[in-house]
Amino acid sequence: MMMSKVLRFGKRQLHTIVSRDMIKPSSPTPCHLKAYNLSVYDQLAPSAYMPIVAFYPSSNIFQSPHDTTLELKNSLSQTLTQYYPFAGRLKENSPSYVDCNDNGVEFIEASNENMLSDFLQHSKHQELDQMFPNDLICFHSFLKLGDNKQEDSITCPLSVQVNHFACGGVAVATSLHHKFGDARSIFNFINHWARVNAALFHSRDIKDASLVNPHLIYYQNRNTNLPEMMASRSRVGCVTTSFSFPNEKLKELKAKVTAMTVESGQPIMNPTRVEVLTWLIHKCAIRANTKTNSGGFTPTGMAFPVDMRNILVEKLPGTTIGNIILMINVPTRNESEFEPHMTIGELRKRKTQFQSIRNFEAATRPIDEMSTETILEISNGLNNYYVYSSLCGFPTYGIDFGWGKPVKVTMGGTMKNFILLMDTPNDDGIEATVCLEEQDMKTFQNDPELLAFC
Structure with a gap:
């Protein structure tokens, strides 16, 4: 022992x-x-x-x-x-x-x-x-x-x-x-x-x-040595905190976002819980970072990993093993771009474009055509983005080893400017796990607009 x-x-x-x-x-x-x-x-x-x-x-x-x-x-x-x-x-x-x-x-x-x-x-x-x-x-x-x-x-x-x-x-x-x-x-x-x-x-x-037997795809050996994306991320000097947003509050947030987009003249109907919560968190996180920087706004963006399995024209089984994800990148270069009709609208537009990709092989072609320098340039640009990963709808609380369902499921060791969204144990809301720099978190966790929906 x-x-x-x-x-x-x-x-x-x-x-x-x-x-x-x-x-x-x-x-x-x-x-x-x-x-x-x-x-x-x-x-x-x-x-x-x-x-x-x-x-x-x-x-x-x-x-x-x-x-x-x-x-x-x-x-x-x-x-x-x-x-x-x-x-x-x-x-x-x-x-x-x-x-x-x-x-x-x-x-x-x-x-x-x-x-x-x-x-x-x-x-x-x-x-x-x-x-x-x-x-x-x-x-x-x-x-x-x-x-x-x-x-x-x-x-x-x-x-x-x-x-x-x-x-x-x-x-x-x-x-x-x-x-x-x-x-x-x-x-x-x-x-x-x-x-x-x-x-x-x-x-x-x-x-x-x-019912969950794995589906493995057998690829041809390409003998390539591609650089890693976002390899320089860390959590040094960061704090990770979880926030719970009940469904009733998220319903109120959806109504607020819908009203704001109608008023802008670019209505977004039936926004999802994940869409409106992502918009709120990003707005509050940038507000916190701007305060940390003595009021100086820093251009950044939002990155969303999107599961391709069910959005390709030729869908893949949900049990497919591998990195079957595409990244949606939405820049937020100035404060006017934080309006929900812009952030949520751009997110929907990019996701719709992915739905026209025929199959996984077609999804890999743009990568094959990129040079190493281009990949590194994209990766370096994403290092300053806030990454929003939603596991809502995943089989998180159905993991039963024969002892009953878990009382808590979460991810450990997150990275700077990373936000993880998961269903709450009773499916009565969303838990957001947020990792920000320590000074940003002090402001973020006390933001009245954020706390109004917790």
């Missing part, structure tokens, strides 16, 4: 790593599937991790922590046979393909002396970091299983940490390297793993797991 990664509060030990193991697929990957080529969008993805953690209260379904952990290891092994690239390795000096060598996924078990309810109620967002394996969180230090200074350094695609609380509650944290998939990919994987676990150990129908 290995004891490490001890965090302390005063003299009290809080969080301890108990054990580490490597979980391999229960069946070996066939020889003809040993090389999994990455798409151009996978290659453009930053060397970051997408960390998702789901918290479960104590239940009489649970056995001892050891038995629960053993269940999860066995079901993970079964699940990895279909997600075999996640058990492979990516060489940093040739990031165009995955060596599907079945080396496995690191599985870490940890104990936390807090009660789960106390942890969720009193901890700051940064304290979620300890829940994740090897600090593999968004835009952090990107720890590798090899020495990243070596030419042959390798990246472990997926790591898992199971955290046991003093009350018997459990937090299951999963970190997927962004080059292997987007947010939809990791939620598909976690839901599949949960259904396999429920079927194997809690008398659920194994057919349930087949």
